[in-house]
Amino acid sequence: MSQKDYATLAALPENAGLTLGELYERSEDIPSNPTANPTMGDILNARLGRRAALRGMLATAAAAAVVPPFAAPARAQSVAAGLPGARFVFDEIAHGVDERHHVSPGYDADIVIRWGDPLFADSPAFDPERQTGAAQARQFGYNCDYVGLAPMPGATDTARAALMCVNHEYTSPEIMFRGVSNPATGRVDATKMTKDMVDVEMAAHGTTIVEIVKGANGKWTYVRGGRHNRRIDINTPMRVSGPAAGHDRLKTSADPTGRAVSGTINNCAGGMTPWGTYLTAEENFHGYFGGRLAEGSRETVNHRRYGVPGGWYNWASYYDRFDLAKEPNEPNRHGWIVEIDPYDPNSTPIKRTAMGRFKHEGAETIVARDGRVVAYSGDDERFEYAFKFVTAGRYNAQDRRANMNLLDEGTLYVAKFNADGSGEWLPLVHGQGPLTAANGFASQADVLIEARRAGDVLGATKMDRPEDFEPNKRTGKVYLALTNNNQRTAAQVEASNPRAENNWGHLIEVTETGDDHTATTFRWEMLVRCGNPANPAQQALYNPATTANGWFACPDNMAIDPQGRLWVGTDQGTAWRAASGTADGIYALETEGALRGTSRMFFRVPVGAEICGMNFTSDGRAMTVAVQHPATDGARDYAPFGRHPTFDDMPTRWPDFQANMPARPSVVIITKRDGGVIGG
Numbered sequence: 312m313s314q315k316d317y318a319t320l321a322a323l324p325e326n327a328g329l330t331l332g333e334l335y336e337r338s339e340d341i342p343s344n345p346t347a348n349p350t351m352g353d354i355l356n357a358r359l360g361r362r363a364a365l366r367g368m369l370a371t372a373a374a375a376a377v378v379p380p381f382a383a384p385a386r387a388q389s390v391a392a393g394l395p396g397a398r399f400v401f402d403e404i405a406h407g408v409d410e411r412h413h414v415s416p417g418y419d420a421d422i423v424i425r426w427g428d429p430l431f432a433d434s435p436a437f438d439p440e441r442q443t444g445a446a447q448a449r450q451f452g453y454n455c456d457y458v459g460l461a462p463m464p465g466a467t468d469t470a471r472a473a474l475m476c477v478n479h480e481y482t483s484p485e486i487m488f489r490g491v492s493n494p495a496t497g498r499v500d501a502t503k504m505t506k507d508m509v510d511v512e513m514a515a516h517g518t519t520i521v522e523i524v525k526g527a528n529g530k531w532t533y534v535r536g537g538r539h540n541r542r543i544d545i546n547t548p549m550r551v552s553g554p555a556a557g558h559d560r561l562k563t564s565a566d567p568t569g570r571a572v573s574g575t576i577n578n579c580a581g582g583m584t585p586w587g588t589y590l591t592a593e594e595n596f597h598g599y600f601g602g603r604l605a606e607g608s609r610e611t612v613n614h615r616r617y618g619v620p621g622g623w624y625n626w627a628s629y630y631d632r633f634d635l636a637k638e639p640n641e642p643n644r645h646g647w648i649v650e651i652d653p654y655d656p657n658s659t660p661i662k663r664t665a666m667g668r669f670k671h672e673g674a675e676t677i678v679a680r681d682g683r684v685v686a687y688s689g690d691d692e693r694f695e696y697a698f699k700f701v702t703a704g705r706y707n708a709q710d711r712r713a714n715m716n717l718l719d720e721g722t723l724y725v726a727k728f729n730a731d732g733s734g735e736w737l738p739l740v741h742g743q744g745p746l747t748a749a750n751g752f753a754s755q756a757d758v759l760i761e762a763r764r765a766g767d768v769l770g771a772t773k774m775d776r777p778e779d780f781e782p783n784k785r786t787g788k789v790y791l792a793l794t795n796n797n798q799r800t801a802a803q804v805e806a807s808n809p810r811a812e813n814n815w816g817h818l819i820e821v822t823e824t825g826d827d828h829t830a831t832t833f834r835w836e837m838l839v840r841c842g843n844p845a846n847p848a849q850q851a852l853y854n855p856a857t858t859a860n861g862w863f864a865c866p867d868n869m870a871i872d873p874q875g876r877l878w879v880g881t882d883q884g885t886a887w888r889a890a891s892g893t894a895d896g897i898y899a900l901e902t903e904g905a906l907r908g909t910s911r912m913f914f915r916v917p918v919g920a921e922i923c924g925m926n927f928t929s930d931g932r933a934m935t936v937a938v939q940h941p942a943t944d945g946a947r948d949y950a951p952f953g954r955h956p957t958f959d960d961m962p963t964r965w966p967d968f969q970a971n972m973p974a975r976p977s978v979v980i981i982t983k984r985d986g987g988v989i990g991g
């Protein structure tokens with residue numbers, strides 16, 4: 312998008328007063344699904360009439376409920392470590408918001424690596440006043456999100472050392488650079504974003520692989536110059552594989568083969584495969600494109616369906632490939648799952664097109680009973696879908712190399728959640744059902760490039776922003792975080808998305824038929840409806856053992872620890888004040904027994920940040936957390952600050968708290984002071 316076009320976008324009345332970061336957050340909320348495939352509510356309404364539909368829905372809700380709805384929260388003092396029957400044993404922290412992070416008593420949360428920290432022996436020291444693209448390419452990137460851990464070569468676990476794989480989702484130029492945002496409006500003035508600044512932004516995206524080790528004192532540090540350390544960014548050469556590789560719709564002037572993409576963007580969550588590769592999920596790729604698509608372009612419908620061009624950044628002003636007028640196919644080269652081998656710093660990352668193109672939140676895998684590998688992935692936008700990919704081949708635990716292209720062949724499915732608690736996985740296979748040339752799908756490549764539209768014509772269930780979708784390897788259950796959807800109307804309410812104006816989100820537990828992850832049918836239950844249980848208007852649903860500090864809003868990332876327990880991280884975005892009034896946090900959520908649906912707060916981030924990158928070492932004694940975009944989201948609603956953040960004026964300078972150092976997105980590692988397991 313040209314600078315002029317960018318200014319036009321920022322001037323839209325509905326974007327008034329939004330910073331770039333806020334525009335970014337909002338963009339995850341843009342309803343992009345204009346299609347008419349009905350919601351389950353529509354179907355029920357049509358078939359049964361409105362009142363009967365409501366009765367059916369309530370019956371379903373009652374059947375799925377684990378505890379009475381609208382339960383009053385328990386008193387805070389009851390949470391002291393050791394609720395009878397609890398699988399989690401720790402002292403809960405209180406809701407709140409301030410300039411620091413907070414963790415449960417008896418634990419330490421230590422900063423391990425920050426934006427700008429040097430990764431290599433020759434990396435320049437971080438200087439926020441004189442940052443360059445070249446320096447940034449040798450340093451830890453911005454806005455860390457997913458964190459994966461792989462054993463060091465020769466080791467079988469991650470208890471003492473690991474290769475840490477970190478996504479860098481996006482950049483927050485308003486606080487990265489001096490003088491680019493208007494303090495009155497908080498808006499970034501694109502005309503002030505120089506090419507040098509854009510080069511910093513581009514190098515600050517992508518991923519980092521860095522060695523981390525546990526010292527004799529029990530503390531974790533990163534290894535500068537570690538043999539496996541690597542930065543991957545928007546300019547790293549990548550290969551495209553799978554059914555869409557080499558397709559005309561992936562060809563550009565820089566790559567007439569359609570098989571060689573430069574880099575990865577908007578890497579949100581991800582997953583580690585059983586064979587030790589790192590999957591990084593390209594989420595809001597649309598935000599990087601500008602310019603105007605030629606009239607009558609083949610890609611008009613496709614790009615509109617994905618919100619391309621998003622125009623959040625002015626990269627198109629300096630780099631033609633982000634300008635749709637010049638490179639209409641470049642967006643088709645993003646929105647994939649990228650597989651990276653962290654054990655070979657010279658390996659070429661591979662975009663696996665068989666897994667479909669959408670705004671992938673993550674890609675968490677599990678080996679099914681018959682050895683096939685299943686990857687679950689949400690498409691994070693309002694009214695979008697939940698997917699899974701089942702490989703054709705089987706995992707070979709004896710031969711790593713035999714697994715390296717497993718993700719190139721298989722079946723992508725999209726979820727349909729029925730009101731009676733059943734569900735179906737609908738295959739995205741060209742030639743089956745409506746996925747034919749008559750509907751604009753000439754090949755499997757078309758189906759995968761336009762996976763959203765394939766989901767539309769298959770009649771998949773439109774969800775309240777599917778974020779993390781994670782299988783529990785201990786129990787076989789699969790958890791889906793729906794973060795929120797304030798645009799769902801009463802008429803669009805359905806059993807699996809049961810609230811209109813859902814500002815708080817919910818968590819669904821999926822049980823595959825026969826506990827077989829390759830199954831094409833499943834059962835589902837509502838685990839919790841988020842929000843404040845003490846406010847009946849919100850219709851939140853938790854186990855009543857949950858305290859006034861234990862409930863949460865806007866679940867996003869999840870992690871399952873080595874004991875098989877579920878941890879939930881929140882991302883309320885700029886709406887944190889209205890959603891909960893507390894900073895984002897990590898919550899321990901009981902999933903089994905009488906306490907199922909009980910949640911307790913374990914950690915919270917400083918003002919403006921969200922929780923990302925929760926993961927555990929194999930012994931459960933260390934937990935990673937990526938603290939993303941501190942000092943930005945909703946700073947105006949943080950009373951002690953109450954204005955738009957800029958490079959010179961921000962509500963927190965976490966984690967350094969030095970006047971000349973901006974807030975820095977960082978990875979934190981939580982350990983227990985007695986060396987014990989996180990969460991007891």
Ligand code: FEO
Nearest residue numbers: 579594672691778
């Ligand atoms: Fe990047 Fe859906 O969170």
Ligand code: CA
Nearest residue numbers: 579778867868
């Ligand atoms: Ca996320």
Ligand code: CA
Nearest residue numbers: 779781869870
């Ligand atoms: Ca996760």
Ligand code: CA
Nearest residue numbers: 778794867882
């Ligand atoms: Ca999010």
